[in-house]
Amino acid sequence: MTDPIYKTDALIAQDIDAYLETHQHKTMLRFITCGSVDDGKSTLIGRLLYDSKMIFEDQLAALEADSKRVGTQGQEIDFALLVDGLAAEREQGITIDVAYRFFATEKRKFIVADTPGHEQYTRNMVTGASTADLAVILIDARKGVLTQTRRHSYLVNLLGIKNIVLAVNKMDLVGYDQKVFDQIVADYTTFAQSIGIERFTAMPISGFKGDNITAPSANTPWYTGPSLLPYLEEVEVDATTDQEKPFRLPVQWVNRPNLDFRGFAGMIASGAVRPGDEVRVLPSGKTSTVARIVALEGDRDVAVAGESVTITLADEIDCSRGQVIVAAKAPLEVADQFEASIVWMDEHEMVPGRAYWLKIGTQTVSASIAQPKYEVNVNTQEHLAAKTLDLNSIGVANITTDREIPFAPYAESRDLGGFILIDKMTNATVAAGIIHFSLRRASNIHWQATDITREHHASMKHQKPAVVWLTGLSGSGKSTIGNALEKKLARMNRHTFLLDGDNVRHGLNKDLGFTEADRVENVRRVGEVAKLMTDAGLIVITAFISPFRSERDMVRGMMQPGEFVEVFVDTPLSVAEERDVKGLYAKARSGQLKNFTGIDSPYEAPESPEIRIDTTALTADEAADAIIARLIP
Amino acid sequence: MSVKTLTHLQRLEAESIHILREVAAEAQKPVMLYSVGKDSAVMLHLAKKAFYPSPPPFPLLHVDTTWKFQDMYKLRDKAAADAGMELLVYQNPEAKEKGINPFDHGSLHTDMWKTEGLKQALDLYGFDAAFGGARRDEEKSRAKERVFSFRSANHRWDPKNQRPELWRLYNARKAKGESMRVFPISNWTELDIWQYIHLEGIEIVPLYFSAPRPTVVRDGLVLMVDDHRFPLKDGEEPVMRSIRFRTLGCYPLTGAVESEAKTLPEVIQEMLLTTTSERQGRAIDHDQAASMEKKKQEGYF
Numbered sequence: 001m002t003d004p005i006y007k008t009d010a011l012i013a014q015d016i017d018a019y020l021e022t023h024q025h026k027t028m029l030r031f032i033t034c035g036s037v038d039d040g041k042s043t044l045i046g047r048l049l050y051d052s053k054m055i056f057e058d059q060l061a062a063l064e065a066d067s068k069r070v071g072t073q074g075q076e077i078d079f080a081l082l083v084d085g086l087a088a089e090r091e092q093g094i095t096i097d098v099a100y101r102f103f104a105t106e107k108r109k110f111i112v113a114d115t116p117g118h119e120q121y122t123r124n125m126v127t128g129a130s131t132a133d134l135a136v137i138l139i140d141a142r143k144g145v146l147t148q149t150r151r152h153s154y155l156v157n158l159l160g161i162k163n164i165v166l167a168v169n170k171m172d173l174v175g176y177d178q179k180v181f182d183q184i185v186a187d188y189t190t191f192a193q194s195i196g197i198e199r200f201t202a203m204p205i206s207g208f209k210g211d212n213i214t215a216p217s218a219n220t221p222w223y224t225g226p227s228l229l230p231y232l233e234e235v236e237v238d239a240t241t242d243q244e245k246p247f248r249l250p251v252q253w254v255n256r257p258n259l260d261f262r263g264f265a266g267m268i269a270s271g272a273v274r275p276g277d278e279v280r281v282l283p284s285g286k287t288s289t290v291a292r293i294v295a296l297e298g299d300r301d302v303a304v305a306g307e308s309v310t311i312t313l314a315d316e317i318d319c320s321r322g323q324v325i326v327a328a329k330a331p332l333e334v335a336d337q338f339e340a341s342i343v344w345m346d347e348h349e350m351v352p353g354r355a356y357w358l359k360i361g362t363q364t365v366s367a368s369i370a371q372p373k374y375e376v377n378v379n380t381q382e383h384l385a386a387k388t389l390d391l392n393s394i395g396v397a398n399i400t401t402d403r404e405i406p407f408a409p410y411a412e413s414r415d416l417g418g419f420i421l422i423d424k425m426t427n428a429t430v431a432a433g434i435i436h437f438s439l440r441r442a443s444n445i446h447w448q449a450t451d452i453t454r455e456h457h458a459s460m461k462h463q464k465p466a467v468v469w470l471t472g473l474s475g476s477g478k479s480t481i482g483n484a485l486e487k488k489l490a491r492m493n494r495h496t497f498l499l500d501g502d503n504v505r506h507g508l509n510k511d512l513g514f515t516e517a518d519r520v521e522n523v524r525r526v527g528e529v530a531k532l533m534t535d536a537g538l539i540v541i542t543a544f545i546s547p548f549r550s551e552r553d554m555v556r557g558m559m560q561p562g563e564f565v566e567v568f569v570d571t572p573l574s575v576a577e578e579r580d581v582k583g584l585y586a587k588a589r590s591g592q593l594k595n596f597t598g599i600d601s602p603y604e605a606p607e608s609p610e611i612r613i614d615t616t617a618l619t620a621d622e623a624a625d626a627i628i629a630r631l632i633p
Numbered sequence: 634m635s636v637k638t639l640t641h642l643q644r645l646e647a648e649s650i651h652i653l654r655e656v657a658a659e660a661q662k663p664v665m666l667y668s669v670g671k672d673s674a675v676m677l678h679l680a681k682k683a684f685y686p687s688p689p690p691f692p693l694l695h696v697d698t699t700w701k702f703q704d705m706y707k708l709r710d711k712a713a714a715d716a717g718m719e720l721l722v723y724q725n726p727e728a729k730e731k732g733i734n735p736f737d738h739g740s741l742h743t744d745m746w747k748t749e750g751l752k753q754a755l756d757l758y759g760f761d762a763a764f765g766g767a768r769r770d771e772e773k774s775r776a777k778e779r780v781f782s783f784r785s786a787n788h789r790w791d792p793k794n795q796r797p798e799l800w801r802l803y804n805a806r807k808a809k810g811e812s813m814r815v816f817p818i819s820n821w822t823e824l825d826i827w828q829y830i831h832l833e834g835i836e837i838v839p840l841y842f843s844a845p846r847p848t849v850v851r852d853g854l855v856l857m858v859d860d861h862r863f864p865l866k867d868g869e870e871p872v873m874r875s876i877r878f879r880t881l882g883c884y885p886l887t888g889a890v891e892s893e894a895k896t897l898p899e900v901i902q903e904m905l906l907t908t909t910s911e912r913q914g915r916a917i918d919h920d921q922a923a924s925m926e927k928k929k930q931e932g933y934f
Contacts, residue, residue: 016902023824024832028641097795099776100769102822109641111820123797130799243637253654257687265683267651267801272637296685304637308650308683321658345797359802362658418800427806429796 022106029237032113032128032161034152035138040169044138044207045101045114048229051214052103098128107233122378122392123345125155126432130418133237134163136228141174141204145187147379150195154381157197158341158394158434160410163235164192164200167228172206176219195381203228242305246330247271247279248408248416250361251323255310263294263310264319266362269415271327272304273311278328281319282406287328288315322363324406324416332406332416335438338399342369344389346423346430352388353520355554356430358401360419366402366557367421371517373397388517389431398439402557410434424550425604457537461495465534466631467559468541471552471606472569473598474584475576477615477623478543481569485624486541492632494539499526501544514595520551527555534563539631547597549604567627568609573598575616642829645821649676650683651801652780652817653764657683657690659805660762660813664721666751667693667713669705670881671837672766674712675826676818678835680764681716688717694763696754697724698746700735700883702859708838723754735885736864742883752788755812762805762813770822780819786810827901840878841900843892847871854888879904 012019035041101112113128115121129135135156139149156164166188174180185202192200203212204220205228211217212227226234248269255263273279277290291312293300303309311325319325326332344350350369358367372395375386389395410417421431458465468485470478479500486498505512509525512518523546530540546552556564576598577585588596595601606612611630613623639647656663665680667673680689693713713720728745735742755763769776779795781803796804805813818826830837847858849869856863858871863885865871876889877900894900 012902012905016898019905020828020831020898020901023828024640024642026641027638028644097777098797100820101776102770102820104641104822104824109822109825127797127799131801252651253658255684255687261686263686265654267647294686296682302637304639306639306644306647308647308654310685357806359804362655414800418802420799420802420804422804422806427804427808429799429804432797432799 023104026104026107026109027237028109028111029134029232029235030111030113030132031134031136031232032115032125032132032156033136033138034115034125034156035169036146036148039138039140040207041114041138044136044167044169044205044213045112047207047210047213048110048112049101049103051210051229052105098124105229105233110232121151122155122343122394125152126159126343126345129156129159129161130414130432132159132161134165134232134235135161136165136167137200138167138169139184139188141168141170141180141184144184145191149188150191150381151378153192153197154195154376154378157195160414160434162198164197165228165231166200166202168202168204169207171204171211171220172209176204176211176217178204178220178222181223201225201231203231242270242413243272245270245305245412247273247277247325247327248332248413249273249309249311249325250363250415251319251321251325252362254320261312262316263312264325265308265310266325267308267415268303268305269361269413270305272302273309274302275299279313279325280328280331281317282324282326282332283334283404284318284323285331286315286317286319288313288317290314322361324361326406332408333438334404334406336401336404337439338401338407339373339396339436339439340399340419341394341396341434341436342372342389342421343394343432344391344430345432346428347391348423348430349388349390350431351520351550352397352517353524354548354550355402355424355557357422357424358399358419358433359422360405360407360435361416363405364422365405366554367399368554369421370398370400396436399433407435407438409437424553454535454537457535459537461537463494463537463539464563465537465560466539466563466565467530467534467555468539468565468567468627468631469546469552469555470541470543470567470569471546471609473571473573473576473603474545474596475579475581476569476571477613477620478545478569480620481567481613481623481627482541482543484620485627488624488628489539492628494632495537496539496541497533499530499540499542499544504544514601516548516595516601519547523548523551523555527551527558530555531558534559545597545603547601547603549606552606565611565627565631566606566609567611567613568606569613569615569623570605571615642825642832645818645825646679646682646829648801648820649679649817652803652815653680653683653689655803656762656764656805656813656815659803662758662760663691663762663764663815664694664755664758664760665689665691665718665764666766667695667709667720668766668881669695669701669709669712669838670766671826671830671841672768672818672821674835674837675821675829676764676766677712677716678833679817691764692719692721694721694723694754694758694760696747696750697722698742698750698883699724699729700742700746700885702838702840702857702881702884702887704838704840705881708836712836721754721758723750723757725750725753734862735883742886746883755788760812761807762815764815764817766818767816768821768823768826769819778816778819780816781805782814782816783807784812784814788812790814823904824901827897827904831897831901838881840881842896843875843877843894843899845873846876846889848874848876848889855891856887857884857889859884 033041099114101114103110113132115124115128137152168181168184181204204223205212211219214229215227249266250269251264252266255265273290275290275292279290280287291314293303294310352371353368355366355368357364372386372389374383375393375395377384378394386395408416417435419433420429423430470482472478482498486496489496509522512522533540587593588599597603611627695709725746733742733745779798784790848855849871874891875893877892878889892903894903
């Protein structure tokens with residue numbers, strides 16, 4: 001049942017110590033298998049597990065019983081059943097997520113990322129490929145290079161996998177015909193070159209029959225290349241080349257057991273480190289030398305890429321989680337604007353301009369994405385115009401972070417160039433991104449320092465600047481309260497300005513509509529204007545529905561601490577609708593007005609506003625008094 | 634610059650330490666679930682390495698059923714003390730009051746002591762991240778489990794709504810009341826665990842090694858009579874057999890294997906030559922088809 005080279009019972013039985021010694025020097029290879037539902041992917045993985053003796057007798061008995069009951073191979077063993085996991089999927093006969101499988105031979109331990117082949121494919125495949133050293137792209141010999149093959153190859157290349165195996169499967173079903181194989185390889189070569197894949201290794205196999213899996217098959221005497229498993233055992237892994245690059249250690253955790261010890265813990269992203277090496281901490285730029293590489297079993301002389309270490313520095317310099325310790329002579333680039341490829345992974349489409357959390361290396365910053373430059377059709381690799389990205393789509397866009405971060409282009413470092421985006425409200429991981437390069441704009445546009453400072457502006461007016469941000473449903477009374485408030489403040493000789501939603505849309509924001517993306521941009525611009533006005537020392541009152549928490553929080557983040565006062569004008573929908581001063585609710589109900597807040601577009605009420613006004617209990621004047629009491633204590 | 638090829642165990646160790654540190658950095662109040670088995674032993678050892686010279690910055694939690702082997706209780710207390718960590722032991726008071734036991738109550742025993750007990754303990758202390766020693770190779774539904782497994786406020790696991798995990802970037806953000814189960818040794822296999830224990834000289838419960846022990850055979854499982862609570866049937870006499878355990882749980886639910894393997898290399902040798910998978914000795918998996926997946930959705934680890 002198994003090829004002798006993968007059957008080591010003899011050594012295990014005779015000399016277990018020798019066996020253990022051998023196995024302690026094994027290396028590891030992580031790979032991904034890419035194929036569509038019928039390409040025989042699960043069968044191939046099942047076959048690898050079976051041939052490397054990873055299946056126990058009780059599992060085999062269950063497999064044989066299952067094969068007869070629900071298998072698709074008649075009375076023969078259906079290897080695919082070994083890898084199809086969750087109950088719901090087994091009933092549907094498909095896998096729906098990324099599953100990780102393990103097997104080992106004499107030389108290597110293997111981790112296989114198995115991803116399904118249907119509409120969630122892009123998201124799952126990108127996930128599986130992100131940690132893979134190698135990709136096996138399966139082709140059904142009867143069908144040749146298909147749209148799916150192109151899609152899989154595009155994604156593998158996007159995720160930077162350099163080792164590609166083209167496994168032409170089901171050779172048994174085309175009579176092991178060399179012409180079929182050669183034609184597929186020729187077709188694939190043309191395509192691969194067109195998308196920038198430099199090299200790949202093609203093999204004629206049958207996962208079901210076992211041809212060219214562990215040993216050369218007698219059915220393909222014309223094929224003289226390697227069989228799959230021996231190839232996977234021998235192929236060189238990229239990880240070792242990472243050691244030759246400059247030293248980079250993203251600081252993950254600062255270890256402070258007592259006042260005398262300060263260690264910086266993290267996994268080395270590239271290069272090697274030794275005590276005495278000169279290093280620089282980014283983004284601060286401070287330099288020092290490595291004092292010790294500390295470990296439980298005793299200090300170490302050297303540590304390399306891929307190892308989790310704790311180092312100490314000779315000097316007391318500021319360094320915390322998210323910063324990167326690098327070789328002093330080969331620092332990383334630091335920037336706050338990037339061009340990146342983005343793979344959208346969430347049911348809710350991307351909202352350009354909205355702030356998301358961006359996690360890269362060990363740091364998390366706030367970031368916003370511009371409207372995509374283009375979207376890529378993953379099947380044809382064509383560039384398409386796009387306003388946003390939805391689930392499973394891939395595009396290229398500029399990203400701006402709220403502070404400068406050390407990074408490397410993804411092509412140089414997966415650890416310092418790959419990022420995820422997290423929705424600030426739902427905490428879902430909504431996208432994966434790959435940094436291409438930084439945009440020079442960040443370093444070219446400097447903040448112009450002015451001699452008359454914001455403090456100076458404010459002191460001339462004898463007041464503390466603030467933004468009173470009134471949020472609530474249409475018709476809740478924001479403008480009425482805002483107006484009452486401004487009149488009262490004017491009587492108190494305070495310098496104010498009221499920014500009203502309707503008025504701003506007549507000028508500054510007249511190019512914007514009421515889609516989610518336009519509403520985000522509307523609020524962002526108002527936030528920027530309000531910010532400039534606070535620099536001028538004014539008390540700014542704004543009256544905008546501003547339905548999304550994300551954007552209100554974004555504006556809060558733009559202001560000086562304590563200067564943003566969120567006022568929730570709390571009016572039940574039924575009351576606002578009954579008032580319907582502008583007749584908008586009636587229009588929305590009859591379908592004449594789309595994206596109307598409270599009707600067919602959501603309103604996300606503030607969770608902890610500075611002030612909540614219950615308009616069913618207070619008049620506009622009373623509400624204004626309540627705000628003033630808070631504003632001017 | 635000299636190139637050093639990392640072995641599979643070095644890469645696995647580095648990945649696990651990275652995961653442990655990431656939780657320490659991002660969670661508000663993490664805890665390590667410690668079940669005293671070999672996987673827990675490896676996880677605890679990795680935690681010591683990850684945070685050295687500090688002790689791991691979280692306590693150990695043992696969700697106890699009162700039905701573990703006596704040897705496990707002994708090692709539990711010693712291991713926590715050796716690591717300089719606080720040990721919390723939790724027993725579901727309702728299960729205690731009702732006298733729930735594996736002999737009379739079948740799967741209710743696991744539900745109440747372990748599944749309910751775990752939820753109660755996490756709620757009681759307000760832990761927002763709990764490390765577990767589960768491995769993906771143990772069982773088919775585990776193969777799809779994330780390293781950071783997100784749980785709703787009532788501890789449910791929704792297999793269709795898990796966050797994608799890319800590169801080494803784990804998203805640990807969550808709303809109040811929600812929590813994460815984190816599995817630092819997800820990518821280890823049983824063989825990796827044994828090799829690492831051997832290489833690092835990690836102390837494990839003696840029950841993993843063969844010795845003559847009092848046993849009875851029930852429903853094809855060789856059970857050890859670990860204390861006086863074992864209800865012997867009429868005419869049933871414990872028989873001394875040379876046995877050991879491949880996996881440890883509640884003693885009345887854990888089947889032993891007859892074995893002469895008295896050292897680690899012998900245990901590994903036997904494991905490699907054996908023909909049944911690790912979980913077969915556990916009654917819990919055989920209850921119903923896809924039983925582990927169902928238990929996980931309900932909040933079992």
